[in-house]
Amino acid sequence: MIRKTFESDIQQVKDEVLALGSMVEHAIIGSVEALKKRDIKAAEKIIAEDKDINKKRFAIENQLMVLIATQQPMAHDLRLLASTMEIISELERMGDYAKGIANINVRMGEEKLLKPLIDIPRMAEIGASMLHRSLTAFVQEDVAAANAIPMEDDEVDALYNQIYRELMIFIIEDPKNIERANWLLWVAHNLERVADRVTNICERTVFIATGEFSEIKSSDDEFWEKQKKNK
Amino acid sequence: MQNSPSYAIESNDLSIHYGAFTAVKGVNLKIERLKITAIIGPSGCGKSTLLRSFNRMNDFVPGCHATGELLMQGQNLYSKDIDPVEVRRKIGMVFQKPNPFPKSIYENIAWGARINGFKGNMDELVEQSLRSAALWDEVKDKLQESAYALSGGQQQRLCIARTIAIQPEIILMDEPASALDPISTLRIEELMQELKKNYTILIVTHNMQQAARASDYTAMMMIDDQRAGGVIEFDDTKNIFTRPKDKRTEDYVTGRFG
């Protein structure tokens, strides 16, 4: 194989992306877990660890820049490196969502949860799983998987809608609940965004493999369309 | 058969043979007017042979002949009543190694004009050609000095000036920067962007980055199992280098060929 060095550099980048992905996964699950237990120490740890995620993202970005500058990638290689640049920025933002959840946990202070968490951990689990599998699809350039994963976003959206309605009922019952309901709504919204970003990763994977830009499905659009209908 | 006016030159099932051996087979290329078209491909795929067939430079190679058509303004350049000298007058050529004449800078440009019966103001032509080749400012005070005193990059631009002095319609460039340093190379590429306002340019290069940087269209050539070269993909340069359709093109532009 010609370009052995380049190949192994690319493999290394992919490994790093997987590592970054597992950090983000861990942060998402962990932040929701901490919220569920109202464990502020754990939340603070996740906020601190987000710095590592950012650091890792910049490290990979730098690695990509060096590869682009020194290896002059073309065609597939170019698509891979350019898209990876995009993917790590998506991952970094997912990390920010997890950090956001942890921040809410910290800001809630001594306050109790409005209700026991059931659907929100479910959302986190699904989102983390989608993320995990989307990165596997990215590494293997599995177009079929990349096209299938975004479909699961529906489930996340459904859960989000359910949570939204539940929390609205709490607010209507007692306006004093507004702040606590709002915190949970925020958390759910962050998790919904995570699933959207997974869709972006899948779109990139399809582009890397085929060279075609295809919008797989904008769950965002669908969500707002549904909102419109609900009105 | 009339070729469309938006094409400067058009090949129609053009094949080039050395005796019984077919070096380039069945090429169908439509070269757009006032654009830069690059021909890329691995060594020995016949890209230079193809390029040289465009101004019948291959006529000098013993046993070399072409079949098929090469159409320029509806005329087959390989038909019997076409004189190759006339073809070369319309289709100029810049070679791999700068090859100025061992004469003065001035004479390098004037000679081609003179033998072609130029009747205008020679000084003006020399200045204009040197200006077009972005060389005037560097050599205006030493026009009578030997062209060999110039640097490689300057010599190559002189060769370009010499070519545009006879006002061809198409300029063929056979790896024009392969003997030059990177800065001179970029200068030539920049000059090509200027030249394409007035000339159609066809360039062979094995520097893929150069093709990617400098050309509008790219033709990818590859040899088949009979060792005959052919164009396997012809597309917008941006497509060739970001999303080629042919696997072999992909392997070649990503450096995984062979």
Place this chain on the structure above:
Amino acid sequence: MKTQTPYPQGDAFHASLRTRYRVATIWQILFLSALLIAIVALTALLYKVVDGAFGYIAYEYKDDPAEFTPTPVNELTKEELLVILKEELSSGAYNKLNNEQPMQERSQADLLNLFLERLVRIDTKGTWSMTDSLLHKAEIQAEVKEKYSNAKLEFRSWLTPQFLVTPMSSKAEFAGVRTAILGSLWMVGLAILFALPIGTGAAIYLQEYAPKGWFTSLIQTNINNLAGVPSIVYGMLGLAVFVRTLEAFTSGSMFGVTDSNGRTVLSAGLTMGTLVLPLIIINAQEAIKAVPDSLRQAAYGVGATRWQTVWHHVLPNALPGILTGSILAISRALGESAPLIVVGASTFISIDPDGPFSKFTALPIQIYQWTTLAQSEFHAIAAGAIIVLLILLLTLNASAILLRNRYQRKY
């Protein structure tokens, strides 16, 4: 512990290195000795030539100079000599000499030679080589004193300016190489006039025009072989074609020259031209080949025709090479003797060639002729003539080198 390597390490490596150097030294010594042998051979040759060209000569006057004039021989003025010659020579001989060159215009040295040659009549008793003259001076003097009591002994250089401008003579002391030099120059000039345009033209055609094929390679092979044909064969050819078949042309009878046959300097020149023609063609071909193809393509690229390319670029750039080759061909022609003997160079001629239809002799012929004579003084002037020939050849080769350096390839 280092891993096992198939290469010698440490002492073993140094030992093998020493062996390699030893082998190299042996070869170096062999090459050096080859060079030394060559130098010795060349030196011996030069020594032999120079040795013969200088040395003692013992001579007597057959008639005492005092019978003609009271003035000592060495102090005779031009006027005195003129008077003596006019009085003492037969009028027929005087008129003949006067016709060749008016007496008044001749130099004192020339007149003195005439005086010594025609009136006093020197009789050479013996000559000695330079080495003998220098090493055995006393013995030579004793020998001369004993054998020829009247003889004068003097150290003489046979190679003098006089030697170059004096025509042939039957007396070695008064013979020169002017006729031979002029003959050689005429012959070489005619040869090059004939061979250079034809050779260059043929080379251009072969290199630039001839289609590559079996016929062209046949011709090419023939030219290469012709360059190796023994020169005597060219002599036979010259005799058959130029001297005999084309006699009307080469003798000049076609142009109204009547006092000549085919054995003219023109025949010799044409023969020599034929001899060097393959050399010139091959040389010109090489010179044309050396013009890079990129230059031809540059010319074609701006729409030049083949002829324009050849005339404006190939030929001017090949010219120094062609001229260098021609000069070397001239040297070859200058040194040849065999074909000239066959074509019929005169061995004794004292009249300068004055045109293509003249009889002629050439330096190598002259040298050959003199060395075949028994008298040792002729061997001495042969040595002198050899030096002249060598200097001529060296000058030509040097000018070829200068020309080559002057027009060093620009591309």
